[in-house]
Amino acid sequence: MSGPVYNRVALIGLGLIASSMFWAMKRSGLAGEVTGYARSAETRDTAREIGLCDHVCDSAAEAVKDADLIVLCVPVGAMEQVTKDIAPHLMAGATVSDVGSVKRAVIDAVGPHLPSNVHFVPAHPLAGTERSGPTSGFAELFDNRWCLIVPADENTDADAVAKLSELWEKMGSKVDTMDADHHDLVLCVTSHAPHLIAYTMVGVADDLQRVSEQEVINYSATGFRDFTRIAASDPTMWRDVFLNNKEATLEILGRFTEELFALQRAIRTGDGDHLHDYFTRTRAIRRGILEAGQDVDVPNFGRNATKD
Amino acid sequence: MSGPVYNRVALIGLGLIASSMFWAMKRSGLAGEVTGYARSAETRDTAREIGLCDHVCDSAAEAVKDADLIVLCVPVGAMEQVTKDIAPHLMAGATVSDVGSVKRAVIDAVGPHLPSNVHFVPAHPLAGTERSGPTSGFAELFDNRWCLIVPADENTDADAVAKLSELWEKMGSKVDTMDADHHDLVLCVTSHAPHLIAYTMVGVADDLQRVSEQEVINYSATGFRDFTRIAASDPTMWRDVFLNNKEATLEILGRFTEELFALQRAIRTGDGDHLHDYFTRTRAIRRGILEAGQDVDVPNFGRNATKD
Numbered sequence: 001m002s003g004p005v006y007n008r009v010a011l012i013g014l015g016l017i018a019s020s021m022f023w024a025m026k027r028s029g030l031a032g033e034v035t036g037y038a039r040s041a042e043t044r045d046t047a048r049e050i051g052l053c054d055h056v057c058d059s060a061a062e063a064v065k066d067a068d069l070i071v072l073c074v075p076v077g078a079m080e081q082v083t084k085d086i087a088p089h090l091m092a093g094a095t096v097s098d099v100g101s102v103k104r105a106v107i108d109a110v111g112p113h114l115p116s117n118v119h120f121v122p123a124h125p126l127a128g129t130e131r132s133g134p135t136s137g138f139a140e141l142f143d144n145r146w147c148l149i150v151p152a153d154e155n156t157d158a159d160a161v162a163k164l165s166e167l168w169e170k171m172g173s174k175v176d177t178m179d180a181d182h183h184d185l186v187l188c189v190t191s192h193a194p195h196l197i198a199y200t201m202v203g204v205a206d207d208l209q210r211v212s213e214q215e216v217i218n219y220s221a222t223g224f225r226d227f228t229r230i231a232a233s234d235p236t237m238w239r240d241v242f243l244n245n246k247e248a249t250l251e252i253l254g255r256f257t258e259e260l261f262a263l264q265r266a267i268r269t270g271d272g273d274h275l276h277d278y279f280t281r282t283r284a285i286r287r288g289i290l291e292a293g294q295d296v297d298v299p300n301f302g303r304n305a306t307k308d
Numbered sequence: 309m310s311g312p313v314y315n316r317v318a319l320i321g322l323g324l325i326a327s328s329m330f331w332a333m334k335r336s337g338l339a340g341e342v343t344g345y346a347r348s349a350e351t352r353d354t355a356r357e358i359g360l361c362d363h364v365c366d367s368a369a370e371a372v373k374d375a376d377l378i379v380l381c382v383p384v385g386a387m388e389q390v391t392k393d394i395a396p397h398l399m400a401g402a403t404v405s406d407v408g409s410v411k412r413a414v415i416d417a418v419g420p421h422l423p424s425n426v427h428f429v430p431a432h433p434l435a436g437t438e439r440s441g442p443t444s445g446f447a448e449l450f451d452n453r454w455c456l457i458v459p460a461d462e463n464t465d466a467d468a469v470a471k472l473s474e475l476w477e478k479m480g481s482k483v484d485t486m487d488a489d490h491h492d493l494v495l496c497v498t499s500h501a502p503h504l505i506a507y508t509m510v511g512v513a514d515d516l517q518r519v520s521e522q523e524v525i526n527y528s529a530t531g532f533r534d535f536t537r538i539a540a541s542d543p544t545m546w547r548d549v550f551l552n553n554k555e556a557t558l559e560i561l562g563r564f565t566e567e568l569f570a571l572q573r574a575i576r577t578g579d580g581d582h583l584h585d586y587f588t589r590t591r592a593i594r595r596g597i598l599e600a601g602q603d604v605d606v607p608n609f610g611r612n613a614t615k616d
Contacts, residue, residue, distance in 0.1 A: 201505055252516075267557055268558060281514065285536055
């Protein structure tokens, strides 16, 4: 094992990502010491009970003291305020990062409040579950998952980027770097829009008076069940994602509606060839994902595994 | 173990469901003998090679001879023709069933061609994977999954329904009975509409020139990956589902679009409360599914299991 990457890491916000980071750092000894802070006293108490962080602090200012890496793990909408709170207490030369699902809005909210003697290196680990809160984390969350590093601008210190990349790699991730606007578009396609669509479909099912909730629940085995898993994610986090990635979301939803209307028209007019061609094309993307190792293809569909 | 439920079962069509039925019947000795037929000679050869069915026949007529249960496992659009082919060869007193994903259209297509001396008991096992073909089946597919029995009309023989229910229960399913029109609406909500929406979203991703296919594939970990799994299902089967459940599909898509536009408007106008309330409500349905045992809730989201 190599030694610690950072001497003191401060985790601001103690939800799924922060708690998973703590256990992943612990697993491989990547930080000399990890401090943590959460706004809610209840969350801090829980963290202390389960040994989450070496020290749980009662203020963000205390948590960031002497830290050479500070990671903002709060919802995107809370980042600006928390940055204002910690800015006067940051150590010169420290790196400030985050784990937000959108990057342009975070850069705009956080960047202006940081002193010029710290490095700002936003990041986004593409990993999550439907669970949230301090007890939801586990060391393996980032294993074999991508973490996108999105430097705030072209002048970002290369050493600071390299060091943060090293931490994420040692926490199990594959690391890539990307421009903020491009990140927000790519993630809108692969994550944000699918989440909104899943939320919508689950809401429709819930509204439909002629189909009982118990029927929806019992007969969810194919299709709908995956939607409910997606649609069970943290409401505050996702509200902030959509409010802060508005342009890309509206663009992708516009394209989605256009395509959906074309398929709807094919159903109405009985155009089976259109449907068959479309459904054949989408199969190819799935094959690509299997080949890229982002999912597994097993004959029994994982039925014997714990997930199903 | 109890003895066979049927003396001779004929499986017409040898894809995922039929092959899983064979292995499930084999597992518990539920049929004295199982014959099989597939239109494609290649499929029949494959079936013979892997020991799928006790006898693979070269015609549907031969396969149904002396069978006391015949199960139509072909796409919904092919059911009428296959019924015409087998009708003159059915044994008096036999039960004809199917496994189609829509039921009103199957009843209308199959019912009129059957002789009056056989029982017609349509069924729909709510189980599937993204795979298709004779090699995709496995004995556990139906374990703990629902199978909906949808009697063609009120005069359906109660003993024939009870016997088919017994078979499905002994293949591992939970069995419920339902009226055809209600079945088609419930399944539209829980399966058909979610599939169409997943197909659409995957198509949008594929179309978007500014996001490379490799980016979509690499960064699919949350959200999009589940959509691609759904959207990789058999194109012919799904084309037929939508063409044969047109009314319910168009109704649900109408409601879906309405809800989506309301969320889209909330994003555009920055109405965070609307989004948060909606996302909170959808979480409750997920809890219901976990409590109903239709999925499992594990802290590491199944990450260590084979599926992820």
